[in-house]
Amino acid sequence: MKNFILVASVLAVSLGSLGSCDGTDEGPADADVDVVTLSDGGDVEVSLDAGDSCPTDGAIKNIGQECCCGACYPSQTCTCVGGEWACMATDACLLPGCPDVVDATDPDADATHDVDVADADVADAEIPDVAMCPATEPGFDATCSAEGLECDFGQECCCGACYPSLHCSCSGGGWACYATDACFLPGCSDTADALDTGDTPDTADAPDAPDPAPDVADTDADAPDAATCPAKAPSFEDGCTSEGLQCDFGQECCCGKCYPSLHCSCSGGSWACYATDACFIPGCPDASDDASDAGPDTGADAAPDTANDTANDTANDTDASSAACAEATQALAATLYAKPQAFTVAVRLDHDTLAPLGYAIVAGPYQSLDESAARAEAESVTGYGTGTLLSGPTPEDAWVFYESPGDFGGVGVVSAHTGLAIFGGSIVWDGTGDITWPTAWAPISDLATGCEAPGGFGTTRGFDLVQEGSLSGEDVAAALATVSTTALPAAIWQGGYAFDAVVLRYPRSVGAFDPSSAEWILLISGGWLE
Structure with a gap:
């Protein structure tokens, strides 16, 4: 069984076109697995499906737009690599909230006054108790x-109606949130534009976007040929003939501009679509400035305020x-969602300090398997598939096989989502074992720090390979907390969902336990929902 390993970097945009709508790979039999490897020297080896051609390596093209908090951004950023466009959704308006936001549908609105979102016309969206x-x-x-x-946040509009972008529920003293992807639609009936009070058009045409916000580059939003793109968003089973054709549908507005809600590409004779989540960003630059004022402040407004220097420095640090x-987030999401698939992000932590040490990604098509097949995969890839099954006979997260070391033992883990080995390591009695899978790890600095997570990690549990038992909920939560403020959760939720997380206390040695060589292993899984 082939494995698909991606070692991501924020300096490298994930390549590859979207697969067919049913999640299968339409490429040749010997190219059913994409491999992207970043070596220490920065060399990149790429084996990918054919994508749209582009003229010059390094060329960058922005497509579409979305607005929030008085500013506007591209919906997608595409980079020319190896003669092909590699594109990713910016999710520029992934908002927790905006101070003094201008009305995105009114370019002349005064951005210094609050917008009463309670008055917005949100079709079919149940407004919870604002006081709570x-x-x-x-x-x-x-x-x-x-x-x-239950509370809803944000807004996206398509097919003549508007819906919340994020839904949260209070459960067990904490918030559980998910992106609604409300405009990830198989098609729209002829409906009126939800933001247009005039005559009902044949299709839900979006209103004109306001002028660009300050400090935001103009978007290169070349509209697709209207005669070629379908009038309505295609359904999953719809076929297409114009290979490489890209079409946008729906609309969501934030930061003073509006963007498509759904992006579809014709690949292999079928449509591959994803929700842009264009207004799912942590904030908007210069949100208090009028979105129609693209120039710098002048006169008295431009004078420095010495008393606010410290506050400004803090704000600048926060912006950075x-x-x-x-x-x-964008770079990692582009890697995770290069095609419809499931994935596991493995993260290594120092045993004593819980400091992150590195991460790797194992991804592939959805695949179910039984215990014998899982053991065969673990044995073949990690070297450890014949030991005790710790995870139970029908796990929904991962198969965990543990070989207790008489002299030599180890652990092998196989994803229940993809059927791929996601971690393996040897354990030596009175010695030092080593990680056998994955074989390459990316620097944790790629994931940044101080980030906001839009959702959790799904179901969680852990296994103590030192004591040969289950980990406490406190140990599992403490380990996962170390990555909750990185870009990892946001990237997972940007294009799909977090399914579950399995935590391992991996000793490398037993008999004489050495905490200096031991590690915590986090196996966080997610992906598109089929």
Whole structure:
């Protein structure tokens, strides 16, 4: 069984075209697995499906737009690599909330006044009790007390109606949130534009976007040929004939501009579509400035305020951190969602300090398997598939096989989502074992820090390979908390869903346990929902 390993870097954009709508790979039999490897020297070896051609390596093209918090951004950023376009959704408006946001549908609105979102016309969107729901979407570690409370945040519009972008529920004292992907639609009936009070058009045409926000480059939004793109978003089973054709549908507005809600590409005779989540960003630059004012401040407004220097420095640091998180999130999401698939991100932590040491990605098509097939995969790839099954006979997260070391033993883990080996390591009695799989790890600095997580990690549990038992909930939570403020959760939720997380306490040696060589292994799985 082939394995698909991606070692990602924020300096490298994931390549490859989207697969067919049913998640299968339409490429030749000997190219059913993409491999992207970044060596220490920066060399890149790429084996990918054919994509749209482009003229010059390094060329960058921005497509579409989305607006939030008084500013506007491209919906997609494409980079020319090896003669082909590699594109990723920016998710530029992944918002927890905006101070003093301009009305995205009114370019002449005064951005210095609050917009009363309670007055917005949100079709079919049930508005929860404003007094109980938080004003902005809760962070990953935010608590709540109103058990069962459900709150909606953000907005995206398509097919003549508008819907929340994020739905959160209070459960067990914490918030559980997910992106609605409300405009990831198989098709639209002839409906009126939800933002247009005039005559009902044949299709839900989007309103004109306002002028660009300050400090935001103009988008290169070349509209596709209207005669070629379908009038409505295609369904999963719809076929297509114009290979490489890219079409946008729906609309969501934030930061003063509007963007497509759904992006579809014709590949292998079928449509591959994904929700842009264009308004799912942590904030908007210069949100208090009028979105129609693209020039710098002049006169008295431009004078420095010495009393606010410290506050401004802090704000600048926060902006820099947010920018780094956004860049890391986009790069990682482009790798994880290069095609419809499931994946596991393996993260290594120092045993004593819980400091992250590196990460790797194992990804592939959805595949179910039984215990014998899982053992065969673990044995073939990791070297450890004949030991005790710790995870139970029908795990929904991962198969965990443990060979207790008489002299030599180890652990092999296989994803229940993809059927691929996701971790392996030897354990030596009174010696030092080593990780056998994955064989290459990316630097944890690629994931940035100080980021906001839009959702959790799904179901979680852990196994103690030192004591040969289960980990406590406290140990599992402490280990996962180390990556909850990196770009990893945001990248997972940007294009799909977090399914589950398995935590291992991996000793490398037993008999004489050596904490200096031991590690915590986090196996965080997610992907597209089929």
